[in-house]
Amino acid sequence: MSDTEKTIANTMVDSRLTYGEYTADPTDVIISREDYKNRLYGFWLAQCIANWTGLVTEMDKIGIPTKDGKGGGFYTRDDWGKPDRPNLWGSNTYSETIDFLYAAEDSIWGADDDTDIEYIYQTLLYENETSILTGEQIREGWLKHIKTEEENFLWVSNQTALDLMQKGMVPPATGDPSNNADYEMIDAQLTTEIFGFFAPTRPDVALKMARLPIQNVARQNAEWISEFNVIMYSLAPLANPNKSMKENLTWMASEAGKRLPDDSYSAKMYDFVKTRYESGSTWEETRDALHEKYQVRQEDGYEWATKDKVCNGCFAAGINFGASIISLFYGEGNLKETIKIGALCGWDSDNPTATWGGLLGFMLGKEGVEKAFDMKFAEKFNIHRTRVGFPNNGIDDFNNMAEKGIYIIDRVVQEEIGGGIDLNKDVWYIPKSGWTIAPGK
Structure with missing residues (x-):
């Protein structure tokens, strides 16, 4: 018997799911x-590192200053390690210096709006024993x-959707332009x-x-951009191990761009940034040109x-998407460089x-993230920093969060993909399909 044929004692079994028989296809x-x-652990970890680093510069620089003169201009790479400037609200709460911000091994991560709604959706999928959430x-x-009251770490479309829910409205009506x-x-x-x-x-299936969940708060360009991100995440397991991270990301972005x-x-923003990147412009030059062209x-x-x-428009989907594509291309698959560029690029920089921190963290896995920073990080996560109503006073950990993700995928593989799970070999069998990425409507 070969190593791949040996059975294993599997402790990762979802008591809420009946695991059916499946005959694997060679394809x-x-x-x-x-x-x-392990990759989902890397996702949660790197997303938190990137989120908290981005919070240092969030809304510090938005190009066109506000009416009271705040936020004008931009940072450049030379500002890394230098003093952090106050944001639009006059605060630089998180750090006096523009640098990586993280929770050390013996501490705990706090939730933020880039992680907490995803945490909620994962919880809802698992607790409702479903792969497709209903509006209700x-x-x-x-x-x-x-x-429902401030400070609830909710802004713009999310806050409007919550207000509408309190009045009895049910998604997707909460994201309809006539209501929101x-x-x-x-x-x-940043939530889907x-x-x-x-x-x-x-x-x-991912779409x-x-x-x-996307239409709960978004339509048109904001919806298509969100779908772009979902596609990127779904394609990540297909990354070719014989190719560089940069090559894989380029392929993934090309596929997602079809949406x-x-x-x-x-x-047009995507094409503009890509063309500038391929022409040899620096990321600062591309960011400034993006600002000039669109803002x-x-x-x-x-x-x-x-x-x-x-x-x-500092919170708008479009300009922040343009900034995200700058950090994606110019970061070239390097986790630390991607986070640096994203944090310095401007606007809603934690998003x-x-x-991309979450995506690269998944592709690297837990150990890959730790190797990139040459250190160990906290594994506990406090969802109650921003949200409420969870067990254990809101204290969770990445290992448990990752395992819950596996159970959700078990159900998706069986019920939506039509594949199977072999608990002895501890693998999923996922049928290939004739899917094509059609443009959004």
Whole structure:
């Protein structure tokens, strides 16, 4: 008997799920559940590192200053390690210096809006024993786990959606432009990427799972951008180990970019950044050109710098998507460099850093993240920093969070993908499909 044929004692079994028989097809994609759990741990860990690092510079620099003169201009790479400037609200609470911010091994991570809504969605999927959440399940989950009064760490479209839920409205109506004027803000693209990991190698299923959570708060470009991120996450398990991280990310982004309608400003922003990157421009030059083209000249139908009277579209999906693509391309698969560029790029800087930090953390796994920083990190996570209503006074840990993700995928593989789980070999069998990534509508 070969090593691959030996059975193992599997302790990772979901008591809520009946594991059915499955006859594997030779063309199935085979994925190790234990390896995937390690990658999900890496996702949560690196997302937290990136999120908290990005918080240091969040809303410090937004290009066009506000009416009271705050936020003008941008950082450059030379500002790394230098003093952090106050944000639009006059605060630099998190750090006096622009640098990586993390929870050391003997401490605990705090939740933030880049991690807590994903945590809620994972919990709702598991507790409701479903792969596809209903609008009512989303509404009930939000009302249970999100405080209705400030400070509830909720802004723009998310806050509007919560207000509408309190009045009895159910998703997707909460994200409809006729009800929610913030439908093209950043919210969905930082709260729904995880659905890509729940449908490994199958963007078609990932998009089906993410559709209602995205439409809870987003439409049009904000929806397509969120779907771009979901596709990136879903394709990550298909990364070719014989190719560089940069090569894999380039392929993944090219595939995900097909979701952006050709005539949308999000597609044009993506193409603009990619072209500038390939031309040899520095990331600062590309960021400045992005700002000039879309916030100053408002080309390709991008009008949020004018429509938003508070901070010139600093929370908008579009300009922050452009910034995220800058950090994705120029970071070239290097976790620390990607986080640095995202943190210095401007606008809502904790969001792009968390998105790509989470993706790269998954691709590296727990040990890969630790190696990148040459240190060990805290593994505990306090969801009650920003949300409420969870057991153990809100204290969880990445190992448990990753295992819950595995159980969700077990159900998805059986019920949505039509594949199977071999608990003896500890693998998923995922059928290939004829899916194509069609432009969003």
